[in-house]
Amino acid sequence: DEALDRASVFAVTPPRAWRPVRTAGLVSISGGWSALMGDYFADEGIETPPLPDSVTRLLPDWVENVTFNNPFDITAQIYGFGEVYYQMADEMIKHDGFDAVSIMFGNWDGGERFYAPVATWQGRIKKPILAGCIETSALKDSYREWLDSDPMPNVQGGQALARGLAAMRDYFDRPGYLPQGWCADKPKRWKGPAVATFPDLVKPLSAHGLHCAGHAVLLDHTGKAGKGKPTYPAVLKLESPGLPHKTEHGAVKVGIADDTACAAAVKALAAIAKKHKLATWSVIAQPMLDLTDSLELLAGVVHDHVAGPVLTLGAGGVLAELFDKHAHALCPITPAQAEAMIDRIGVRKILNGYRGKPALDTPSLIDTLVGLSRFAYDHRDALRELDLNPIIVPPAGTPTTLIDALARFGE
Structure with a gap:
């Protein structure tokens, strides 16, 4: 469910309107919903700055019990002076201080007209403009039918909306994955057999920093x-x-x-x-190696016709059934990316040592992954697949060791 939430805003927002969302303006239909959405946004690190003067100056001074917070409860405004609502919504959407704007669903009959600004602005301005609701269970049937037939971008669920906006921020904040000069250098020519076994691979892998048995x-x-x-x-x-x-x-x-x-x-x-x-x-x-207190992993490389060599890391041996996770990365990788792959397969606690078990040689594992990715990158024009199984990570002070390997090369 969380993965779908993270993808929700991308799915309904035209790519030309994507941007890093650090701030958001929210139009709510009740004070309670405003508070709840404020909590959701805070949990995801999305700021909700105060409403700009261009919005607040549209609201008459005589309206009682009105606060100009963001998220903004417009219940009184809609019933008290609906004629300025559309101007207010337009000003919120145009405000440079909001990276995204959402207008929350209401359940009153005829309320559909209040979401006209969403349909009007979405795609015309470089920010996500969408409708939303706190939870899908809060919608009555007439609204569900309307949403099914209306192309207006909407995200149903308050937490889903907050997660989706945060995911768009994270998408832009993530540093460039490919290193500078990627594929600018010429690939190396493979001089070995088309199918290379462990003895064929020991020398070239060792040259890339791998420790082979x-x-x-x-x-x-x-x-x-x-x-x-x-x-x-x-x-x-x-x-x-x-x-x-x-x-x-x-x-x-x-x-x-x-x-x-x-x-x-x-x-x-x-x-x-x-x-x-x-x-x-x-x-x-x-x-024969003493595998006491060691961690068994497997790694491999396959050649993708678009992305080139792709490195995969996973748990090996009996742990393969307990840690049924794999991490993938484009080659070559950096030490930081190797660390991230290790974290994604869930073996960090084993590497750090637990319940009296010694810490394992994580630095040499990182060097192994980086070296393997570099070997695959250097031979990217010829390498079709490479399987290293097993890779043994022993206690700290002893290098990570490759036990067996098989590779296929071809044009």
């Missing part, structure tokens, strides 16, 4: 044994462009404790490569 190549498709030695306990993986999803094919062996178990695992993984007729492949060993 160490690995040793034990065997490859040529039958040549690698010079690397595993560190036990180890995880053995079959890496191949032709087998992007290793786990479901049994191509990951965990808990390898010694040379005997390692030799058996290498043989089993080589058999999987032969079974799937993989043209190129390698068996690598990585040390």
